[in-house]
Amino acid sequence: MRPVIPYVTAALLFGIGVYGVLRRRNAVLLLMSVELMLNAVNLILVTADTTVRAALPHTGQVFALFVIVIAAAEVGVGLAIVLQLYRLRASVAVDEVPLERIDA
Amino acid sequence: MTAADVLLLGLGAVAVGSALLVVTTKHLVRAGLYLVVCLGAMAGLYLVLTAELVAWVQVLIYVGAVVVLLLFAVMLTRAPIGASDDLDRPGWPAVLVGGGAGLGLAALLVDAFRWTTVDLPEAGTAERLGSDIFGSWVLPFEVLSVLLLAALVGAIVISRPDIGADRRDAWPGADRRDPGAGADRRDAGAGAGADRRGAGADR
Incomplete structure (x- = not known):
């Protein structure tokens, strides 16, 4: 098994995720791009687990499972925020979100 | 090139190709479905890399739950069916940063x-991974369960407008949906409450 193949796949996936986060305006598509980046990190962890001899075996796989759980929590909270944004603004375009608070 | 290499190359090409489609397609729903293809190919990669339990957890949680949640969000935000032209920002910085990060990391790893x-190595079964999680990693596991509970409560608090502070005043143009309610915000309590009930009902 050549470890360089999954490593390069993960690097390209991470780059695509970064591109998506910077390029997309729709908040739901933004969350999808974040998922791509998290998956790239997971692939790096699993590949390192199979190719590197570690003191504790299977640590990379355990970390990958933890990252999956954290990603599930992130998606839950993120979607709640996106839906609240839609309810307030009737739009989920992230570059229309005002960042300063205006006192009424 | 062994059979594992060929499988890794093929699945990796599928994952990268569908990920490219996720970030370039004009259809919101198709982006979610390409994401399914990408995550499924990742699960295949995990299987080839002998991480069996991670592969099945990936299928269960990502393909099963996360993508369904994302599609729910697509539907609840009333995404248009068909192509939409306003999904992208003009993006030379995105190409530069994303391409630089991806190709730079790839060059480093190569x-x-x-x-x-x-x-x-021989395939890591669920039994061995489970004994690792509940042996060496039991404290992070418990912390993660608390994190999940916190995320659950947080999502409920965010998405229910009748708990917590009134957020309408924090947003300029928050009353875009009915401009009349914005005329006098101070004593519009009853009207705003009715408006919120309406907003909750059409979710």
Whole structure:
């Protein structure tokens, strides 16, 4: 098994995720791009687990499972925020979100 | 090139190709479905890399739950069916940063590993991984369960407008949906409450 193949796949996936986060305006598509980046990190962890001899075996796989759980929590909270944004603004375009608070 | 290499190359090409489609397609729903293809190919990669439990958890949680949640969000935000032209920002910075990060990391990893060969270990079964999680990693596991509970409560608090502070005043143009309610915000309590009930009902 050549470890360089999954490593390069993960690097390209991470780059695509970064591109998506910077390029997309729709908040739901933004969350999808974040998922791509998290998956790239997971692939790096699993590949390192199979190719590197570690003191504790299977640590990379355990970390990958933890990252999956954290990603599930992130998606839950993120979607709640996106839906609240839609309810307030009737739009989920992230570059229309005002960042300063205006006192009424 | 062994059979594992061929499988890794093929699945990796599928994952990268569908990920490219996720970030370039004009259809919101199709982006979610390409994401399914990408995550499924990742699960295949995990299987080839002998991470069996991670592969099935990936299928269960990502393909099963996360993508369904994302599609729910697509539907609840009333995404248009068909192509939409306003999904993208003009993006030379995105191409530069994303391409730079991806190709830079790829060059770094290629330089680090070259064309070396590693023997695949025997498949890690759920039993061994489970004994690791509940042996060496039991404290992070418990912390993660608390994190999940916190995320659950947080999502409920965010998405229910009748708990917590009134957020309408924090947003300029928050009353875009009915401009009349914005005329006098101070004593519009009853009207705003009715408006919120209406907003909750059409979710």
